[in-house]
Amino acid sequence: MRTLPYPFFIALRYLKSKRQNRGVSFNTVISISGVAVGVMALLVVLSVMSGFHEDLQRKILGANAHAIVQSFHGPIEDYAAVIEKIRGVPHVVSVSPFIIGQVMVTHGKRAHGVFLRGIDPVTEHGTTDILKHIVSGSAADLTETIGVPWIIIGSELASMLGVSAGESITILSPSGEVGPLGMLPKIKQFRVAAIFEMGMFEYDSSLVLTDMKAAGNFFGIEHAVSGIELRLDDIYKAPEVSLSVVNTLGFPYYVKDWMQMNKNLFSALKLEKFAMFVILILIVLVASFNIVSTLMMSVMEKQKEIAILKTMGATHRGIMAIFVLQGLLIGLVGTALGVSGGYILGRLLNDYELIKLPADVYYLSKLPVKMKLVDFIVVSVSAVTISFLSTLYPSYYAAKLNPVEPLRYE
16 A cells, blocks of 8 residues: 655644644644635635626626717718618627717706717617616606606716606707807706616716607707617627627728727726735735744754654655645645635625625625635635745755754764
8 A cells, every 4th residue: 555755744743733732833823824814815805806896897788788889970870771780790689779969957956967868768678777777767658748758867866956757857958059149058858757776876877868769859860870789698709799790881880899988997997906916915925924934943943853864864855845745734724724714704795794885875785795716716826836935945944954963962
């Protein structure tokens, strides 16, 4: 029967205290705890940041299409033919035209600048999720009342204006009609049919929806649209689908996908996550100094034993392997405990809302936690690698000890 090499058994023995009844030495416990705490903290922070990233991405894609087709020449007049061509592009599951412009919305003495988006309610359901987040009124009540078109506004805007579903608001456009006294703003009244809440202040306060025909009449582009929204079956194929759409339509059309439209935001989130990884990995580096000190103390205490092993035929490589294995075992145990603790704490934060947030400030009632396998693998490998590197100097020092000196006076 084949047995394990002697460095492994000696490394296990050196992890224990001199006194048999104490079990694992105190220094070993401190070193393992340091690695475990560092790994757990790193995993929890990365999981929370991944959760925020995913939640933000979900809200952005809920209020916007995955890609938008527009024309260099301005409004798209033959949009029905363009839509038919787009439907034939692979991975495009839904298409919807829209009209958009910047206006001022007023109610009483209150006013606020917003983006007015004209939509087709039937096709809009397939491209965005705004109509699925109605909190007041009804998305089914989208009918014109005695010349007053319907409008859907965000919850923050409704609060700013003091408006509820069923009331009327006024829309003003600065680029109106030319009158005898110069340029006059265009004014039209709308009925608030419903109020939505996407959970992002930017959309809930600065986006309103109305019928595409009403928006076209208001902006003076009755037989054209500003662009065409696309929804894809895979959001991460947006760049290649955009290229396919451009090749299908040709000039003067171009496509902007959600990655391009939110490039700065998501790049900042990735950079922040990487920065937090670098900062928190320093905790593991500090823990590695505990491993170095533990091994150096072990080498100084075991000089006589090292000398005896060398006189019995142990090689430099064998002595070095003993202390490398000793430090590596500390790193492996600490990493295993840290991974387990990080996973358990992440599940507790996600399932039991241990940390509650004010929903009126953050639009979140709890910390969003998204545990990714790649984060666990990267953190585990990094912690074990740092633990291994911290063993090299003490191990080399032990291997170079002269066996004559410790045994001279024995």
